[in-house]
Amino acid sequence: MKMPYRSAFALPILLAAPAAAQDAPLLHPMFQDHGVLQRERAIPVWGDAPAGERVEVALGERKIRTRADKDGHWRVDLPALPAGGPYTLSVTARGKTQRAQDILVGDVWLCSGQSNMEFAVSGVLGAAGEIGKANDSEIRLMTVEKKTSLNPERQFPAPVQWQPVTPETVRDFSAACYFMARDLRASQKVPMGLIDASWGGTAIDAWRPEAALAKDPAARENLALLRTYRSDPAAASRLFGERWTAWYRGKSGDAAGTEPWQPAAPGEWHPLPSFDPWERWGVAALAQYNGMVWYRTEVTLTPEQAAKNATLALGPADDMDASFVNGVPVGVTYAWGVPRLYALAPGTLKPGRNVIAVGVLDTWAEGGLLGSADQRAIRFADGSSVPLAGAEGWRWRQAPASVEDPPHAPWEAIAGYSGIYNAMIAPIGPYGLRGAAWYQGEADAGSPDGYAGRLASMMAAWRSQFGKSDLPFLVAQLSGWGPRVPKPVESGFAQIRDEQRRAVASDAHAALAVTIDLGDVVDIHPANKLDVGHRLARGAESLTYGGKASPSGPWPVEARGEGKVIRVRFTGADTGLVAYSAALPIGFELCGTVPGSCRFASATLDGTDVLVAVGSGPADRVRFCWGDSPICNLYDGGGLPATPFELPVR
Known part of the structure; x- marks a missing residue:
C-alpha cells in the first residue's frame, strides 16, 4: 500500500453508477x-418497490406495513430487540x-x-495462528468495495455480503476491526457485525459528505x-489545469x-531505458x-484522426501523473x-506532430x-487507435x-471531496450501529493544520x-513511523496525532487508541494490529459498555508554570504513572511561540503529574x-502509553 498522494484534473475511472429503482x-x-x-434500538429497514405499492415487512413475529413513495423507496422502523436470533427478515410487495x-x-x-484499517489479518504478526482459530459464527463480516462517486449513492456500486467468521x-x-470485535465479543457475549469500509492512501476530505464540507470556509473554492x-x-x-501549472512554475522556476x-x-x-520503475533503470x-x-x-496524426473524438491511454503510473497533450493539461x-484514460477535448490533437508529456510523481x-x-495509445471513438511509441x-x-x-x-x-463517502458510506444509509x-x-x-476540525465535522x-x-x-492515533532524530523537529505525523487527541478531547x-509505541520505523504499516484491536476495544468498553478503565491511558489536561518547573497534569493513568527503562520520563520539550x-x-514524576x-x-x-518515530517511556501502571501532545503553558 503506497504512501498517499493527491491530485487530478480528470475524473478517475472508479465512479459509481446509480441503480435504477x-x-x-x-x-x-x-x-x-x-x-x-x-x-436495543429501533431497527430501520428499507428498500425499493414500485411507486405507491403496499409493502409488508416481517422480522420474526413482528410485522409492519407501509407504502413505497413516488420514487419507489420505502422504509420502516421495527421495534427494538435484545441480542439474539437467528431471525428471518422478509419483505413482500x-x-x-x-x-x-x-x-x-x-x-x-x-x-x-485508510491502509492501517484496511491492513488484513493475513499480514499481522502470528497470522497463521490467528487465522486458524478464527471460527465464530456469531461474528459477521461485511467489506465495502473501494469505489467513488460524484454524488451520494443509495445503492452500493459493487455487491456486498455478510459472512460469518471462518479462516477463509x-x-x-x-485486522484492527476484527481483533477489536473479538475482544468485545468475549466481554459482552453478544453477536458482532463488522462493516469494513476502508481505503489505503485516502485523505479525510474524501470521507466527509459535501454538506459537512459546505460549512468549512477552507473548502469553499474547491x-x-x-x-x-x-x-x-x-x-x-x-480551471484546475491553470492552478496546477501555476503551482509547478512557482516550484520549478x-x-x-x-x-x-x-x-x-x-x-x-x-x-x-524501459517502462519499469525508474529505480531499476541503473x-x-x-x-x-x-x-x-x-x-x-510524439505521435503523428492525419487531419482526419486529429478531428476525431479521442482518449489518451497511458497505462498505470506510480504514484501520480500529470499528463499533457500539445501543452494542454x-x-x-x-x-x-489504475491505467490512465483521459478524454481529449476537441482541438487538443493537431494534424501532424503531437507531443505527449507525462510528469510522474513517486512519494514512496x-x-x-x-x-x-498495448496500454499506451491514442484511442478514437470509432474504435481505431494509434499506438504510442515503445520505450525507444x-x-x-x-x-x-x-x-x-x-x-x-x-x-x-482518494483525496478529493466526498467521493468515497458518496460511494462507500452513504449507501449504508441509516443502518443501526453501536459505534x-x-x-x-x-x-x-x-497539511495537518485543521485536521481536528475536519475529523469533528466528519x-x-x-x-x-x-x-x-x-x-x-x-x-486510532497514528503509530510511529519514519526516522528518529537527535534533536526536536517539526513533524506532520506528530501534529496529526495531536489533532486527533484534540478532536477526541472535545467530544x-x-x-x-494511543498506538505510538506499536509503530515500525521503516514500515508505515506496523504488523502488530492485535494490540491496536485491544486498545480500540478498551475505548469501546469505556464509552459504550460501562467499563471502569480509562479509555486511552494517561491523558494530559493542563500545563502550568510553577517557577522553575512546568507542571503537566494527567488523568486516566490507571494505577499511576511509570517511566519504563529509566528513572525519569523522557520525550518532553519546551518551546517558544x-x-x-x-x-x-x-522531567520528573510527581504522582500523576510530570x-x-x-x-x-x-x-x-x-x-x-x-x-x-519518537522514543517515549511514560506509561501508566497498566502498560498503556501516554498520548503524544502539545499544550500551551499557562
Missing part, C-alpha cells in the same frame, strides 16, 4: 443472509417476497479509514470547482512557455529517488494501480510510468527537487446519517513524544 431488489443490500442488526435468513441481533461496528472469510478482513465539474467537466478541468509539457520545452532529455540519481520524473513522446490522477518505494505497450520513442528528465505536494482537484478519487472505529491521518500529514456528519447524535467514535462520545524553537527538557524543568529559554508550549 425498478431493477433493485425489495430489500436494500445491507439486509441479506447472515446479517447483524443493532440491538405485489406478490413478490424477498427473505434474508440467519439474521442475528447484536452490536454493529463500522470500521473505516477473516483472512483478508481488517467546492465551487466541484460543482462546476458536475455540469461542465471541460471547464472545471481547464520555469518561465511560462518553457515548462516540460510544452512542445518546444528547452533542456536535455534522455532516452527512456541511473544512480534515481536508484532511491522519490520525486517527479517527466516522460515525453488533460488529466492528473493519484492511483498507482518504486515509481514510474508502467504497464504494457520516449525520453525522460528529472524534475527539480522543489516539485512536491501539488494541489489536488476536488473530484480526485464506529476510525484509523486514518497519514494522508493528511502533509464524526458529526456520520452521526447524523446513522441517526444517533451520541454515536461512539473510536479513533464526550469519542475515545483515542514559533516553529523551530523547541528544546529537549528534563514536572518539566524550565532551564534556560522560552517555555510557551510543552510537547511530549513529538516527531515521526
Whole structure:
C-alpha cells in the first residue's frame, strides 16, 4: 500500500453508477443472509418497490406495513430487540417476497479509514495462528468495495455480503476491526457485525459528505470547482489545469512557455531505458529517488484522426501523473494501480506532430510510468487507435527537487471531496450501529493544520446519517513511523496525532487508541494490529459498555508554570504513572511561540503529574513524544502509553 498522494484534473475511472429503482431488489443490500442488526434500538429497514405499492415487512413475529413513495423507496422502523436470533427478515410487495435468513441481533461496528484499517489479518504478526482459530459464527463480516462517486449513492456500486467468521472469510478482513470485535465479543457475549469500509492512501476530505464540507470556509473554492465539474467537466478541468501549472512554475522556476509539457520545452532529455520503475533503470540519481520524473513522446496524426473524438491511454503510473497533450493539461490522477484514460477535448490533437508529456510523481518505494505497450495509445471513438511509441520513442528528465505536494482537484478519487463517502458510506444509509472505529491521518500529514476540525465535522456528519447524535467514535492515533532524530523537529505525523487527541478531547462520545509505541520505523504499516484491536476495544468498553478503565491511558489536561518547573497534569493513568527503562520520563520539550524553537527538557514524576524543568529559554508550549518515530517511556501502571501532545503553558 503506497504512501498517499493527491491530485487530478480528470475524473478517475472508479465512479459509481446509480441503480435504477425498478431493477433493485425489495430489500436494500445491507439486509441479506447472515446479517447483524443493532440491538436495543429501533431497527430501520428499507428498500425499493414500485411507486405507491403496499409493502409488508416481517422480522420474526413482528410485522409492519407501509407504502413505497413516488420514487419507489420505502422504509420502516421495527421495534427494538435484545441480542439474539437467528431471525428471518422478509419483505413482500405485489406478490413478490424477498427473505434474508440467519439474521442475528447484536452490536454493529463500522470500521473505516485508510491502509492501517484496511491492513488484513493475513499480514499481522502470528497470522497463521490467528487465522486458524478464527471460527465464530456469531461474528459477521461485511467489506465495502473501494469505489467513488460524484454524488451520494443509495445503492452500493459493487455487491456486498455478510459472512460469518471462518479462516477463509477473516483472512483478508481488517485486522484492527476484527481483533477489536473479538475482544468485545468475549466481554459482552453478544453477536458482532463488522462493516469494513476502508481505503489505503485516502485523505479525510474524501470521507466527509459535501454538506459537512459546505460549512468549512477552507473548502469553499474547491467546492465551487466541484460543482462546476458536475455540469461542465471541460471547464472545471481547464480551471484546475491553470492552478496546477501555476503551482509547478512557482516550484520549478520555469518561465511560462518553457515548462516540460510544452512542445518546444528547452533542456536535455534522455532516452527512456524501459517502462519499469525508474529505480531499476541503473541511473544512480534515481536508484532511491522519490520525486517527479517527466516522460515525453510524439505521435503523428492525419487531419482526419486529429478531428476525431479521442482518449489518451497511458497505462498505470506510480504514484501520480500529470499528463499533457500539445501543452494542454488533460488529466492528473493519484492511483498507482489504475491505467490512465483521459478524454481529449476537441482541438487538443493537431494534424501532424503531437507531443505527449507525462510528469510522474513517486512519494514512496518504486515509481514510474508502467504497464504494457498495448496500454499506451491514442484511442478514437470509432474504435481505431494509434499506438504510442515503445520505450525507444520516449525520453525522460528529472524534475527539480522543489516539485512536491501539488494541489489536488476536488473530484480526485482518494483525496478529493466526498467521493468515497458518496460511494462507500452513504449507501449504508441509516443502518443501526453501536459505534464506529476510525484509523486514518497519514494522508493528511502533509497539511495537518485543521485536521481536528475536519475529523469533528466528519464524526458529526456520520452521526447524523446513522441517526444517533451520541454515536461512539473510536479513533486510532497514528503509530510511529519514519526516522528518529537527535534533536526536536517539526513533524506532520506528530501534529496529526495531536489533532486527533484534540478532536477526541472535545467530544464526550469519542475515545483515542494511543498506538505510538506499536509503530515500525521503516514500515508505515506496523504488523502488530492485535494490540491496536485491544486498545480500540478498551475505548469501546469505556464509552459504550460501562467499563471502569480509562479509555486511552494517561491523558494530559493542563500545563502550568510553577517557577522553575512546568507542571503537566494527567488523568486516566490507571494505577499511576511509570517511566519504563529509566528513572525519569523522557520525550518532553519546551518551546517558544514559533516553529523551530523547541528544546529537549528534563522531567520528573510527581504522582500523576510530570514536572518539566524550565532551564534556560522560552517555555510557551510543552510537547511530549513529538516527531515521526519518537522514543517515549511514560506509561501508566497498566502498560498503556501516554498520548503524544502539545499544550500551551499557562
